[in-house]
Amino acid sequence: MRILSATLTNFRNLAETTLEFSPHVNLLLGRNGEGKTNLLEALNWFALGRSHRGAKADELVAFGQDALHVALSVEEESGAVVACEFGLDRSGGRRLRLDGEPLKGKADLIGRLVTVVFNPDSIGLVRGAPQQRRQFVDQGMAELDAAFLAHLGACQRVLKQKTGLLHDLRRGFGGNGRGREELTAWNRELAYHAAGVCRGRAAYAALLEPYLRTGHEAMAGSVGTVDFDYRPRLESVMKHLISGGGKLPSEDELAGAISAEFDYIMDSEIRRGRPLSGPQFDDFGITLEGVDLRTYGSQGQTRTAAIAMILGRSDVLFGQRRMRPVLFFDDIFSELDRERTRRLQEMSSRDHQVFIASARSDDITGWRPEGLRAWRVQGGRFTAVEGDAITAGD
Numbered sequence: 001m002r003i004l005s006a007t008l009t010n011f012r013n014l015a016e017t018t019l020e021f022s023p024h025v026n027l028l029l030g031r032n033g034e035g036k037t038n039l040l041e042a043l044n045w046f047a048l049g050r051s052h053r054g055a056k057a058d059e060l061v062a063f064g065q066d067a068l069h070v071a072l073s074v075e076e077e078s079g080a081v082v083a084c085e086f087g088l089d090r091s092g093g094r095r096l097r098l099d100g101e102p103l104k105g106k107a108d109l110i111g112r113l114v115t116v117v118f119n120p121d122s123i124g125l126v127r128g129a130p131q132q133r134r135q136f137v138d139q140g141m142a143e144l145d146a147a148f149l150a151h152l153g154a155c156q157r158v159l160k161q162k163t164g165l166l167h168d169l170r171r172g173f174g175g176n177g178r179g180r181e182e183l184t185a186w187n188r189e190l191a192y193h194a195a196g197v198c199r200g201r202a203a204y205a206a207l208l209e210p211y212l213r214t215g216h217e218a219m220a221g222s223v224g225t226v227d228f229d230y231r232p233r234l235e236s237v238m239k240h241l242i243s244g245g246g247k248l249p250s251e252d253e254l255a256g257a258i259s260a261e262f263d264y265i266m267d268s269e270i271r272r273g274r275p276l277s278g279p280q281f282d283d284f285g286i287t288l289e290g291v292d293l294r295t296y297g298s299q300g301q302t303r304t305a306a307i308a309m310i311l312g313r314s315d316v317l318f319g320q321r322r323m324r325p326v327l328f329f330d331d332i333f334s335e336l337d338r339e340r341t342r343r344l345q346e347m348s349s350r351d352h353q354v355f356i357a358s359a360r361s362d363d364i365t366g367w368r369p370e371g372l373r374a375w376r377v378q379g380g381r382f383t384a385v386e387g388d389a390i391t392a393g394d
């Protein structure tokens, strides 16, 4: 998948412009605060239906303007070129179009443009809270399986209802037995969707692990085996996972087991006034030679594992869907040693379109991959640079 060009209007500090990209490596150079990450954010928005930095629409619209518009020309794996457009109003309105046709919601965006961002925060994939790992796995699985995405959405909706009801029950509302009946009904529905989510997460962990190992070894050398394990919170799921050697039973069977577990913990949940178990508490373990990297990994080890996870996600997508995401590297090379930097640059640009943002041009000294295009970014304006000018003057 490749982004051929982008036309930007009123996106943060970026000047109105059209940029034609290289299908291989695109380099954005510039001092701090000039607009490099803003461009990556604009290119990424369509893939996620949101800002990868978590910014709200009114933060993305240029100061003093009411609306922004971004149009991307994207080449799919088949060679077909599609026009992806989005417009956001400061007041919250938004318009999405694919080849001129309006799209209804975010779910329609999934898989149209697939991107992966790597920035200094990505280390949180290994180090950070379980939510980051769940998000990573869920996004990866959603790209492969629309049914998984539907289960995930339904799970979140039902969980909200259940949480509200538990809250009420604890405060003494919904008594006279009806509250329990209602809770049982929500639990049945939640168990069904939770089964879909847990099966998807287990499947994704199994798909990712071999690629994670290969990628990790390619970057770090033979320093030991990396494992990626699904760690579900639901005991019924954990039990099946162990007895099935990493595989989970059919959706119906698993839903039955989860439902029984929800029944079993119902009284405690009512007493505590909140859900005590479910896929919203799941985690994934990343270990090197059996040692948990979240707790014990060095800076370099965790960073390398996080990069291998992200490249692994691309490999899974390619293995399952023959699709390569567009890669975004935002300011990460300064944190890797030269050897690993160069290996990463070469590994990633072999098969992907890559965008690299850097405030230090010596990150790419001596590296001139095929079809390199470079821009100097200054006050939101882009100037194409070539040859020696690429490394001259930070």
Ligand SMILES: Nc1ncnc2c1ncn2[C@@H]1O[C@H](COP(=O)(O)OP(=O)(O)OP(=O)(O)O)[C@@H](O)[C@H]1O
Binding pocket: 011, 012, 013, 014, 030, 031, 032, 033, 034, 035, 036, 037, 038, 039, 058, 059, 060, 061, 062, 063, 331, 357, 358, 359
């Ligand atoms: N809505 C907006 N309208 C206009 N300018 C904005 C808006 N939002 C952010 N900016 C400006 O964008 C600039 C930040 O751009 P960006 O984050 O892309 O920097 P960068 O080049 O990636 O820098 P660094 O190297 O520090 O990461 C800041 O100067 C900020 O004031």
Ligand SMILES: [Mg+2]
Binding pocket: 036, 037, 038, 330, 331, 357
């Ligand atoms: Mg930046």
